[in-house]
Amino acid sequence: MENGALRVGFGYDVHAFAEGRRLILGGIEIPYELGLAGHSDADVVIHSICDALLGAAALGDIGRHFPDTDPAYRGISSLILLRRVKDLLKEHGFVVSNVDVTIVAQKPRLAPYVDLMVRRICDELGWRRGLLNIKATTTEGLGFAGRGEGIASYAIALIMKIQEKNP
Numbered sequence: 001m002e003n004g005a006l007r008v009g010f011g012y013d014v015h016a017f018a019e020g021r022r023l024i025l026g027g028i029e030i031p032y033e034l035g036l037a038g039h040s041d042a043d044v045v046i047h048s049i050c051d052a053l054l055g056a057a058a059l060g061d062i063g064r065h066f067p068d069t070d071p072a073y074r075g076i077s078s079l080i081l082l083r084r085v086k087d088l089l090k091e092h093g094f095v096v097s098n099v100d101v102t103i104v105a106q107k108p109r110l111a112p113y114v115d116l117m118v119r120r121i122c123d124e125l126g127w128r129r130g131l132l133n134i135k136a137t138t139t140e141g142l143g144f145a146g147r148g149e150g151i152a153s154y155a156i157a158l159i160m161k162i163q164e165k166n167p
């Protein structure tokens with residue numbers, strides 16, 4: 001792959017609501033009566049970003065790098081996984097151009113929190129704020145998200161190859 005090559009990647013993830021769990025989205029805790037089930041902190045937003053970045057770099061997916069059978073990842077903050085993905089892309093000579101995310105959730109209302117999510121993720125990864133956009137939509141009551149069974153997140157990422165893979 002030649003330097004300057006632009007590559008696009010797409011990520012999608014779903015987690016089911018569960019009682020007795022905290023709701024972590026985009027690296028922050030959202031006040032709500034339910035959380036999301038998962039092996040990690042179940043941050044579906046960050047998982048979709050990880051998969052978009054890994055996909056753009058042709059490096060597989062989040063489950064390949066951080067298997068949910070590995071006790072090391074039990075309860076882990078997904079911000080840590082995203083930082084590792086960013087480091088992996090850097091090792092392979094990529095820089096991230098931009099990432100756009102759509103969270104699909106009937107409830108809770110997320111608009112008041114999306115800027116906080118962007119700030120949290122960008123601060124953690126050393127990204128400028130304009131690199132990342134996060135938005136939310138309902139499904140007007142339709143499907144699993146509409147019935148309030150879980151949350152889905154879609155992400156798209158554009159990355160650029162700037163150098164050969166570091167040895």
Ligand SMILES: Nc1ccn([C@@H]2O[C@H](COP(=O)(O)O)[C@@H](O)[C@H]2O)c(=O)n1
Nearest residue numbers: 105106107108109110111136137138139
């Ligand atoms: N969980 C959500 C979902 C949506 N929003 C905000 O409401 C706007 C309208 O949503 P529609 O599903 O009717 O398109 C949307 O643009 C978001 O700003 C939200 O805050 N939380």
Ligand SMILES: C[C@@]1(CO)OP(=O)(O)OP(=O)(O)OC[C@H]1O
Nearest residue numbers: 038039040042063066067068073
């Ligand atoms: C993040 C990992 C690893 O802890 O687990 P989960 O939190 O269950 O998330 P999922 O998106 O189902 O799969 C990726 C996993 O490898």
